[in-house]
Amino acid sequence: MSHKTDVAVIGAGPVGLFAIFECGMLGMRCHVVDALDAIGGQCSALYPEKPIYDIPAFARISGAELVERLEQQATPLKPVFHLGQRVEKLERLGEGFRLTTSKGAVIEAGAVIIAAxxxxxxxxxxxxxxxxxxxxxxxxxGVHYLVRRPEDFRGRRIVIAGGGDSAVDWALALHGIADHIAFVHRRDQFRAAPDSVARLRALDGKGLDIVVPFQLDALAGDSGRLEAVTVRSLDGETRRLPADALLAFFGLKSDLGPIATWGMELALHHLPVDPATCQTSQPGIFAIGDVATYRGKLKLILTGFAEAAAAAHAIFPLLHRGQPLHFEYSTSKGAPGTA
Structure with missing residues (x-):
């Protein structure tokens, strides 16, 4: 299926979501592509329950809540999301670009923002x-690698595998929602925050069983419907854990993938940009957030937010040649998409 839009945003993490809003403030529509099957990037996949302390106006906010609020802010602008796929091919098309995703979606856009x-x-x-x-x-x-809606697991028998913050945090968050949780790890030591581990151990035997030292061995079910997870110890002992769902938290792998082949200057797997505009070495392609680099760069979410605004303002004259951009503060202009 083919689509046309003003800006194609690659990456649906917090910075990519805010780019939708900043483009919308200038009347530009966005299509957004992300390899994960839910928005939020690392905030949703790695630390949804972890508090973040350096978001302006929030003394404390969880990664999940931050993503939820950014989604609410972007929704009136009617962005189109292409999730669970990545951009495999990017071609220059006249003064714009054609992007083709791994699921065959074709997006024609006047500019590209990489927020990957x-x-x-x-x-x-x-x-x-x-x-x-x-x-x-x-x-x-079934099998899941991130949790989008905890309520989806209400009354389910869940096996959670992993020993880091994501596994422990979700075990704590889903306790009392799930019917039962089996927490599987290959050893009786965890890489999560000590306070969280203490809370997990306190729940052992109370609707949650810590199953150590075991590793995942096999899945059992019928017609794609999970019924049990078999785990095995290093000594060969096996246990069959009844399960409706397996949540496997073994981290995320990341790489620039096809982005590295699009002819842009690279610096240690990052994209150097002009800090005034966030444009890469390829005109019309911009990079914001952790993927962008320049002298003095701070890898903070709030830095990425500012870069989203800079990129949007740099893109406007590319898409509206000869049309002056009269900058207005949101207090006088009002929120976009609400008229």
């Missing part, structure tokens, strides 16, 4: 035979 963080993220899948048959279910069943 450290690159396209994808889950580290456990090496389990037939795991693909259980992926992609939306009813709180």
């Amino acid at each position: 963080g450290a690159g396209a993220f994808g889950p580290n899948r456990p090496p389990l035979a037939g795991i693909e048959a259980y992926e992609g279910q939306s009813d709180g069943r």
